[in-house]
Amino acid sequence: MFAASKTAIIRAGVGLCRAGGGRRLIKLLVTGASSQVGSALCARALTEGMSVVWFDDDILNGLDARVIETAISRHQPSYVINTASYSVVDKAQTNPQDCYRDNHDVAQVLAQSCHALSLPLLHLSTDYVFSGDQQQPYKEDAKTNPVNHFGSAKLAAENVIRDQCAAHIILRVGWIFSAQGNNFVLRTLRQLQHQSDVKAVADQYGCPTYANDVARVLIAIIKQLSCGIEVWGTYHYSGAEVATWKGFAEAILAAAKTHGATQADMIESVNSEAWPTTAPRPAYSVLDCSKLLATFGIRQRPWRSGLVKVIAQVFKQSK
Numbered sequence: 001m002f003a004a005s006k007t008a009i010i011r012a013g014v015g016l017c018r019a020g021g022g023r024r025l026i027k028l029l030v031t032g033a034s035s036q037v038g039s040a041l042c043a044r045a046l047t048e049g050m051s052v053v054w055f056d057d058d059i060l061n062g063l064d065a066r067v068i069e070t071a072i073s074r075h076q077p078s079y080v081i082n083t084a085s086y087s088v089v090d091k092a093q094t095n096p097q098d099c100y101r102d103n104h105d106v107a108q109v110l111a112q113s114c115h116a117l118s119l120p121l122l123h124l125s126t127d128y129v130f131s132g133d134q135q136q137p138y139k140e141d142a143k144t145n146p147v148n149h150f151g152s153a154k155l156a157a158e159n160v161i162r163d164q165c166a167a168h169i170i171l172r173v174g175w176i177f178s179a180q181g182n183n184f185v186l187r188t189l190r191q192l193q194h195q196s197d198v199k200a201v202a203d204q205y206g207c208p209t210y211a212n213d214v215a216r217v218l219i220a221i222i223k224q225l226s227c228g229i230e231v232w233g234t235y236h237y238s239g240a241e242v243a244t245w246k247g248f249a250e251a252i253l254a255a256a257k258t259h260g261a262t263q264a265d266m267i268e269s270v271n272s273e274a275w276p277t278t279a280p281r282p283a284y285s286v287l288d289c290s291k292l293l294a295t296f297g298i299r300q301r302p303w304r305s306g307l308v309k310v311i312a313q314v315f316k317q318s319k
Contacts, residue, residue, distance in 0.1 A: 026226055027051035029077035031060060031110065032084030036178040037124060040215035041083060048219055053077065060084060060106050069113040079222055080114050081122040082107060085154070088182065089128070092150040093279035100153045107157035111165035120167040120225060120232075122218060127174050127206060127238070129155040132282025139288045140172075140234045148279040158234070167232055169221060171214070174238030174287055175248070177306075178211035179313040184245070188252045189314060192262040200249035202269040206285045207238035208248050210306025220298050231295050236287035239303025246270075251304060255311040 028045050032038040033054035045052045053075050059068060072080060086092055086102035107123060114121040128151035129144045146152045161168050177185040191198045217237050243251070249267045256262050272283070292298050 025051060026079070026222065027053070027075070027077045028222070029072060029075055029080045030054040031080070031082045031106070035083050035085065035087075036176050036181045036183065036211040037173075037214045037218075038083035039180065040178065040211045041081065041218055044212070044215040044219055050219075050222075057084070060102075060109075063101075063105055063109055065109050065112055068109050069116055072113050072119070073117055077119065078226065079120050079122060080110060081218060082110050083124050085124065087126075087150065089148060089150045089281070090278035092153065093148055096149040096153070099149050100156065103150075103153035104156040104160060108160045108164065111161045111163075111168070114167070115165045118167075120169070121161060121165050122169045122171065122221070123157065123161055124214070125158050125170050125172040125234075126151065126154045127172055127236075127285035127287050128282060129158065129172065130282055130285055132204075132284045135284060137286040137288035138236070140236060140291055147282055150279065151282075167230070169225075169232060170234040171218065171221075172234065172236050172287060173214055174207035174209035174285070176209050176211055176214070177303075177310060179310045179317070184208075184248065185252055185307065185310055186314070188249050189256060189311070192253055192256055192264050194263060196263045196265075197268060198249065198253075198264040199268040199270045199275070200244075200246040201272055201275050202244050202246040203271045204281055204283055204285075205242055205244055206282075207240070207242055207287060208303040208307070209237070209239045210301070210303055210310070212309075213237075213239065213301050213303075213306055216301075217292070217298055221296055224296055235292045235295070236289045237292055237298070238287045238289060238300065239306065240300040241302060241304065242286050243303075251307055252311070255308055256315075259311065259315040 030038055030042055033042050042052050086099045092099035129146050130138050131145035131147055144155050146155055158170050177183045246267055246269050289300050
């Protein structure tokens with residue numbers, strides 16, 4: 001369940017941005033504004049001169065279509081961006097009903113509301129909609145076959161959006177990391193600082209993805225949509241360069257060493273069988289991002305540069 005709080009709208013910032021050759025206000029309504037991507041998106045949108053409002057989570061918790069539609073209508077956004085998600089993969093495996101509710105049911109109500117109000121809906125999804133059985137990057141039209149409840153709930157959310165809101169962008173992303181929240185970078189950093197033996201899985205492949213880069217991509221898409229380019233559908237974005245969790249952990253270790261001593265000097269390699277988790281993971285969830293480049297001209301950025309920024313921010317905050 002999303003955490004409840006007292007007010008329906010937390011904050012609004014107002015500005016103007018250029019679109020279609022003239023000055024036009026772009027107003028975003030963001031759900032999941034406290035998430036890794038949500039917070040990065042709100043911050044970036046404000047610096048771009050856009051107006052931003054976001055739902056308090058108790059609005060979504062209610063799943064009342066009339067309340068949500070009324071709240072959206074009152075603020076008259078140009079776009080609704082859903083970054084809210086039940087994304088703790090192992091917890092989702094033991095709480096599938098909550099996961100399905102917070103991923104599928106919320107997406108359904110938002111899709112219905114956006115359709116009724118003739119508003120575009122941008123929705124974040126995941127590489128975990130794929131099984132991981134193939135050994136080449138997944139394109140948007142590749143067969144989906146999730147191996148855990150989280151992936152199944154996210155796929156169900158995608159399908160209900162496609163069915164109920166024609167004007168939509170579904171953006172599947174890779175392994176999200178930032179300087180906040182519960183993510184692999186922060187968990188690994190804590191281990192490196194307090195343990196001499198740190199292990200990471202070496203037989204699962206994907207693409208680490210900096211949350212700020214996802215925010216950049218969403219803003220770039222919105223700007224082009226605001227110019228009248230209506231290319232609705234599903235797209236992929238991840239950081240450039242394939243990695244295993246072990247390779248990702250080694251990059252975290254190297255970056256951390258530049259800021260001070262760590263207890264661990266190396267990352268020990270383990271395979272998935274020796275590292276059991278509550279929820280299975282796809283062995284290969286690399287995304288092909290060529291459609292995003294061909295349609296919007298948006299290129300992938302190296303996740304390593306984002307990682308350096310995150311590590312520096314974490315160490316700065318800890319001083």
